[in-house]
Amino acid sequence: MTEPLKSPAPSRIQRRNRARILEAALDVFAQHGYRGATLDQIAESAGLSKPNILYYFAGKEEIHVTLLHQLMDNWLEPLRQLDPDGSPLEELLTYVRRKLEMSQAFPRESRLFANEILQGAPRIAPLLEAELKPLFDGAAALIDRWAGAGAIAQVDGRHLIFSIWATTQHYADFEAQIAKLMGPDAPREGAAEFLNGLYTRALAPDQS
C-alpha cells in the first residue's frame, strides 16, 4: 500500500512495467487460479522476460497479493457509498446497480477474488478482517436499522448483503456457464433489469 521508506519514486519505466505485469497477472491468475498460473505465462503475456518479472516483484506470491490489495480497494467502493441519510430503498437499489456494473466492468477481478475465497482465503484473510469486516458490519447494521424502522421489508442485513454480492458477482464468476446457457454474446442487460425488479419487490416495505 504505502511505499517503503527508502525506495525512490518509481521511474516512468518502472510504473509502466509494474502495470504491465499486474495487468498480465490479472489475466492469468483469474483464468487459472494461483497454483495454475505460471510465471512463464505472466511473462509472455506481459512481454517481459521471466527474470525481469522478478526484478519488479519478489515472487509469484507478491504479485498475487498486490493484485488482491488493489482489488479490495476498488471492490469496497460501492459499499462505502451507501448513504445512511439517503432513501433506503433507492440506496440499496443503487448499490445493486453499482455492484453489477463493477462485475461487468471488472470480471477478471471478480474471478480473482472468487478463486482466492474458494481456496480458503489463504492470502487475503487478514485483509478481509481488517478492511472488509468493519465496512460489512456497518452496512449490515444500517440495513437492520432501516428494516427496524419499517423503511424497507424485514430482512437480515447481513444476508441481504450476501445475496447482493452473490447475484451480481455471479455474472462474472460463472460467465462460462452463462455463456453456454444463454449463448456466447447474448447481451447481459437483462441482468440489471431483473435484479432491479427482484430487489424492488423484495425490499418494498410491508403494506400494513
Place this chain on the structure above:
Amino acid sequence: MTEPLKSPAPSRIQRRNRARILEAALDVFAQHGYRGATLDQIAESAGLSKPNILYYFAGKEEIHVTLLHQLMDNWLEPLRQLDPDGSPLEELLTYVRRKLEMSQAFPRESRLFANEILQGAPRIAPLLEAELKPLFDGAAALIDRWAGAGAIAQVDGRHLIFSIWATTQHYADFEAQIAKLMGPDAPREGAAEFLNGLYTRALAPDQS
C-alpha cells in the same frame, strides 16, 4: 489373455477403493483447485499408494472428470423436480430450499463445480451443453409461462434461475469469507429464512 471383452464386474475391493479415491479427491480438488491438487495429497488422503491410484484411474484428469460427472447428476436433481403442474410459487420456493440444502450438505461439490466454471469450464463444457442446458431451457420456459399467466411476478426465468443458483451456492463457495464476517461457527440457518422471505416477496404476483 482370455480377458472378457469389456470389463469384468468390479470386485468389492475395487469398488471400495474407487470410492475412497473419489472421496479423497473431492476433498483435495475442492480445497486446492485442479492445478493446485496433487496426486500425492489424494493418495495420502485415500490411504493408497500413488501408483495404485493410477491403477484405478488413468490420470489426474480422469479422476476430476469422474467427480464432475457424478456431481452434475446430483446437482440437477432439484431442477428436475420442478413440477409444471404444482403451485408456481410453492414450487419455486421449494426449489430454493432444496438447492440451499444441497449447498449446505455438499459444500465440497459446490466448490469443485465453482472452481471448474471459474476456469472456463474446460473439462465440463460438453456436459453443460448436453445435460444442463436442456433442463435449464425447460425450467426457464416454465417459469416464463408462469409469469406470463400472472401466477408469479413478471420475471425473466433464466435470470431467476441464475439468482437462485448464486444465492444458494454462495453459502458453500464463499464460506471462507462468510466465516470471517459472521464468525466461524455461526449457524447459517438465517440463510434459509432470509432466502425464503426474499423470494416470497419477489415472486408474489402483482396485486393489480
Place this chain on the structure above:
Amino acid sequence: MTEPLKSPAPSRIQRRNRARILEAALDVFAQHGYRGATLDQIAESAGLSKPNILYYFAGKEEIHVTLLHQLMDNWLEPLRQLDPDGSPLEELLTYVRRKLEMSQAFPRESRLFANEILQGAPRIAPLLEAELKPLFDGAAALIDRWAGAGAIAQVDGRHLIFSIWATTQHYADFEAQIAKLMGPDAPREGAAEFLNGLYTRALAPDQS
C-alpha cells in the same frame, strides 16, 4: 541417526542407492563446498537421475547433513580411545598416529568438515556442542592431569589437542598446496615420522 518409527527396513536397493549418493556427494561437497556443489554433479557421479536423488533424500541440505553426521562419528573414534590408564606419552603419540592415518585414509571427509567449519559451522554447530564438546573437555582434562602429575611436559590440554588436529588434518585439507610444494606423488610418509618426533620431544616430561 535412528530410524524414524514408521519407515520399514530399507531394502537392499535403497541401501545401495543411498550409499552411492552419499559417496558421490562426499566427492562433490569436499571439492566444491556446500554452495559450490550441485545436484547435477552428484546425480551424474552417482549414476542416478536428479529426481531419483530427491527420492532418497529430501534435498541438498539433507544429504549434506547426513554426511556430516556420519563423519562426526568416525572422526571422534580416535579421541574416544585415549586410555586414562595407559602410558601418557604413548597414548598421545598413538592418538597422533591414528589421527594422521584417518586424515590420509579419509581426506574427503576431512575437507568436508573443514569446509563446514570455515563457513561458520552453520549446519553442524549443534553436533559440535552435543557430541564433540564433552569428549573434548574430557580429553583436555585428562591431558591436564597428566601434565600436572609430571607424566608429560607442562602443556595446556586444549591447545595440545588443537595442535594435533591442525597438524594431522593439514595433510588432507591443504593437500593441493602440499602437492604443489612437494611434488604430486611424493610419499607423505615423512609426515608420520616428523609428527612422531615433534610430539615425542615436545611432550617429554621435564628433566628436573
Place this chain on the structure above:
Amino acid sequence: MTEPLKSPAPSRIQRRNRARILEAALDVFAQHGYRGATLDQIAESAGLSKPNILYYFAGKEEIHVTLLHQLMDNWLEPLRQLDPDGSPLEELLTYVRRKLEMSQAFPRESRLFANEILQGAPRIAPLLEAELKPLFDGAAALIDRWAGAGAIAQVDGRHLIFSIWATTQHYADFEAQIAKLMGPDAPREGAAEFLNGLYTRALAPDQS
C-alpha cells in the same frame, strides 16, 4: 575516444572504491566461499551498485584473484624474514610468533586462502608455484642445514614449516569450532604461549 594507451592514473575516488570493493569482497568470500558469495552481497556490503562493481573489476573471479594476490604478498612476509644468519631456534620461534599474530590479525585472509586451497587451488595454483615454492624451498633447505649442523633438533624442514602453518592458521580457519569448544570470547592468548613452549621443546638441539 582519445583514451591514453594503458590506463590513466586512478583517481582518488577510483582507489577508494576499489579498496571498498576488495574489503567487502574479503568479508563475503571468507564467510561463504567463492561459489557461495554473490555479487549482490559484495555490492551491498561495499555500498555500491552491482554494475558499478563490474566497472572496477571485470567479474567475480577477478575480484577473487585480486584478493588472493594481495593476500599472498602479506602472507609470505614472515617467511622472507627468516634470517639465515640469526640464531636458528630464535629465528624459528619468532617465525611461529609472527605467523600466529598474522592469523589473529587477518583471520579473513587466512580463511579465504584456506577455502581456495581446500577446493584444489584452482585459481591460485600458478601463484603457489611462482611465489610460494621458491621461498618454501629456500626456507626448508635453511632449516635442514640448521638441523644438519645440530643447531636444532633433527627435523625435516618441509614438514616443520607445514606444522607451523597448520598450528597457527588453525586458530583463524577453525575459529567457529574453537569458539564452540572454548567459549565465544575466550582470550586466545594461551595459543601463543602454548606454541612457543611446543616448538621450544621440539626444536631444542639434542643433548648428546
Place this chain on the structure above:
DNA sequence: CATGAATGAGGTTTCATTCAT
C-alpha cells in the same frame, strides 16, 4: 563515474506418470 533495467544460464525442487516386480 554511476546505475536502473534486462536477461540467459543454471540452481533446487515438484509432480504426473511409467517401470518392474
Place this chain on the structure above:
DNA sequence: CATGAATGAAACCTCATTCAT
C-alpha cells in the same frame, strides 16, 4: 491387486553479466 523405484518436464527462483543511458 499393489507398490517401491525411477524419471522427464516444468515449476519457481538466483545470479553473473550486459545494455543503455
